[in-house]
Amino acid sequence: MTITPLHFVGVSALLFGIGLLVVLTRRNAIGVLMGIELMLNAVNVQLVTFDRVYGPERLDGQLFSLFVITVAAAEAVVGLALILAVYRSRGTVAVDDLHELRG
Amino acid sequence: MTDWIYVVAFYGVAGVALLGGLGVLFFRNLFHAGLSLILSLFAVASLFVLLGAEFLAGVQVLVYVGAVAVLILFAVMLTQRITARRVRRYTRALIPAALVTLGLAVVTVFVMVKVELPAIAPIPEASAIDELADQLLSTYLLPFEVISLLLLGALVGAIVLARKEERR
CATH class of the missing domain: 1.20.120.1200 (NADH-ubiquinone/plastoquinone oxidoreductase chain 6, subunit NuoJ)
Structure with missing residues (x-):
């Protein structure tokens, strides 16, 4: 019994699915952000797996996930600042209470 | 392995x-x-x-x-x-969310059954960190610089968004 790339891909897919469910169902905006982090992590696992599959000469996958981690950090910082600003002006961070723009 | x-x-x-x-x-x-x-x-x-x-x-x-x-x-x-x-x-929106995730799961399982992947290459003895640093500062130099600008922008943006309004 060996661990194939498909095992890693499977874990990554499950993690991505859980993250997607969190994003779509959590009512608190910070919870939604946690789901996005989970999804980004799943994608990183995928990238590193395929980096390993295509050999040690190419490190594109690892470099790419480095960039993903950096962008995720920037996204989290700006997202949390936005949530704090919304909380200060509205007193809530529940995503379905913020519906001024509903058509 | x-x-x-x-x-x-x-x-x-x-x-x-x-x-x-x-x-x-x-x-x-x-x-x-x-x-x-x-x-x-x-x-x-x-x-x-x-x-x-x-x-x-x-x-x-x-x-x-x-x-x-x-x-x-x-x-x-x-x-x-x-x-x-x-x-x-x-x-x-629990039910639509469950449906979307189920659809994703079906597509993923379909692809994973179809695809044939080679085995994972053995982990090399030497660490890849030298090569990572080389590539980051040669092939990927432009993205590297752009991402540092992005981080700076995010930093300034977060401070502007999160600080308290000044009373005038």
Whole structure:
């Protein structure tokens, strides 16, 4: 019994699915952000797996996930600042209470 | 790769990662969900180690666990009255969300059954960190510089958004 790339891909897919469910169902905006982090992590696992599959000469996958981690950090910082600003002006961070723009 | 320790480690770490994710999904208290997220992020770092990407595992722990997760916990504490009235965890869109995720799962399983992947290349003795640094400052120099600008922009933007309005 060996661990194939498909095992890693499977874990990554499950993690991505859980993250997607969190994003779509959590009512608190910070919870939604946690789901996005989970999804980004799943994608990183995928990238590193395929980096390993295509050999040690190419490190594109690892470099790419480095960039993903950096962008995720920037996204989290700006997202949390936005949530704090919304909380200060509205007193809530529940995503379905913020519906001024509903058509 | 056939080493049984590797197999056990993989299943253990993968299980912890998925349990952490499920915790984020199901914990009623958002603070507990954040701690569960940290568990999951640690497990993903261990997955990176199993894949032979130690540098990335270090970056994962430093950036995600050290910075992003702590920031999220801070935001939870700043915006939530945890002990206040019981709040609903989920939006009303549970069924559409479940359908979307189910669709994704079907497509993913279909692709995973179809595709044929080569085995994982053996982990080289030497660390890949030299090569990573070389490529980051040659092939990927432009993205590297752009991303530092992005970080600067995010920093300034976050300060502007989150500071209190001045009274005039």
